[in-house]
Amino acid sequence: MSENVGPDLPELRTALADAAKIEDLAERSLEVVAIVEAASAPLGIHPVVVGGMAVYFWTADEAFVTQDIDVLMAVPERLTAALAQLGFEKSRDGRHWHLAGTDIFLEAPGADLDRDALVTEVTLQSGRTAKILSRADILLDRLDEFQATGHQAVAQQVIVLLKNLSEDQSADLHARAAQRRVGHALDAMVALAVEVDSGRALPESDELHQIARAAMRAEYTSRQS
Amino acid sequence: MRTERMTIEEWRREAPAWRAKSRQVVARLGPYRRERPRDPVEAEFLRSIGTPERLIGPTK
Numbered sequence: 001m002s003e004n005v006g007p008d009l010p011e012l013r014t015a016l017a018d019a020a021k022i023e024d025l026a027e028r029s030l031e032v033v034a035i036v037e038a039a040s041a042p043l044g045i046h047p048v049v050v051g052g053m054a055v056y057f058w059t060a061d062e063a064f065v066t067q068d069i070d071v072l073m074a075v076p077e078r079l080t081a082a083l084a085q086l087g088f089e090k091s092r093d094g095r096h097w098h099l100a101g102t103d104i105f106l107e108a109p110g111a112d113l114d115r116d117a118l119v120t121e122v123t124l125q126s127g128r129t130a131k132i133l134s135r136a137d138i139l140l141d142r143l144d145e146f147q148a149t150g151h152q153a154v155a156q157q158v159i160v161l162l163k164n165l166s167e168d169q170s171a172d173l174h175a176r177a178a179q180r181r182v183g184h185a186l187d188a189m190v191a192l193a194v195e196v197d198s199g200r201a202l203p204e205s206d207e208l209h210q211i212a213r214a215a216m217r218a219e220y221t222s223r224q225s
Numbered sequence: 226m227r228t229e230r231m232t233i234e235e236w237r238r239e240a241p242a243w244r245a246k247s248r249q250v251v252a253r254l255g256p257y258r259r260e261r262p263r264d265p266v267e268a269e270f271l272r273s274i275g276t277p278e279r280l281i282g283p284t285k
Binding site for chain 1: 226227228229232233236239240247248250251253254255256257258259260261264266270276280281282
């Protein structure tokens with residue numbers, strides 16, 4: 001009897017080819033990540049979808065999305081070899097993988113997740129599961145970015161993500177935003193979302209930069225007190 | 226790390242309402258245009274599959 005030494009990569013490669021044909025972008029992306037996880041889990045690696053694909057999952061709106069899939073995961077040599085056996089071609093910069101002959105494009109920008117992060121595990125049509133950053137956590141990520149940059153595009157994503165927040169998610173978000181030093185940015189964006197709901201246009205770039213700077217200053221001031 | 230669970234069927238049920246709310250907001254905010262510089266390898270791939278430049282944004 002042979003010992004089971006790891007994932008059945010040829011079978012996963014076939015599953016990946018099938019997943020690449022799924023029409024819905026969110027379902028296709030999550031099936032791909034679930035298959036990558038099936039290959040990486042024996043190494044103790046569990047990829048988590050972050051970035052634009054996570055925004056897309058929680059808004060279901062193509063307005064913000066590109067085809068690339070950002071995942072947090074470590075990529076040791078053994079996983080690189082497994083990804084190659086699944087049909088992924090590694091880019092020159094070593095951070096991107098393209099599934100040959102498809103529009104599937106993975107990036108692993110890092111491996112670190114907040115210790116108190118909330119991850120949503122989605123059970124897929126195939127029975128596999130894929131992990132994705134929760135709505136509250138992708139909001140925290142975007143609030144961090146807004147506070148640092150004041151970018152209008154990020155403000156748009158925050159306002160849209162806030163629209164579908166449940167009461168429980170809102171309570172969790174406010175508590176963790178304070179810990180993450182983006183509580184003032186959250187308050188400012190919640191107020192802005194209410195104004196936008198009432199018919200106000202999104203402020204111009206200068207005003208958004210002022211809002212971001214004021215939020216950063218308030219965090220700094222409250223840190224000193 | 227904490228974990229919550231959902232099924233893709235639940236996502237499919239929720240998605241139309243999320244999409245409708247998002248589109249309402251986006252219609253008021255105007256078209257999304259990425260400002261954060263993007264990695265050149267990623268930008269090259271996105272261009273190769275016909276992604277609009279406003280979504281690709283500037284390149285690092």
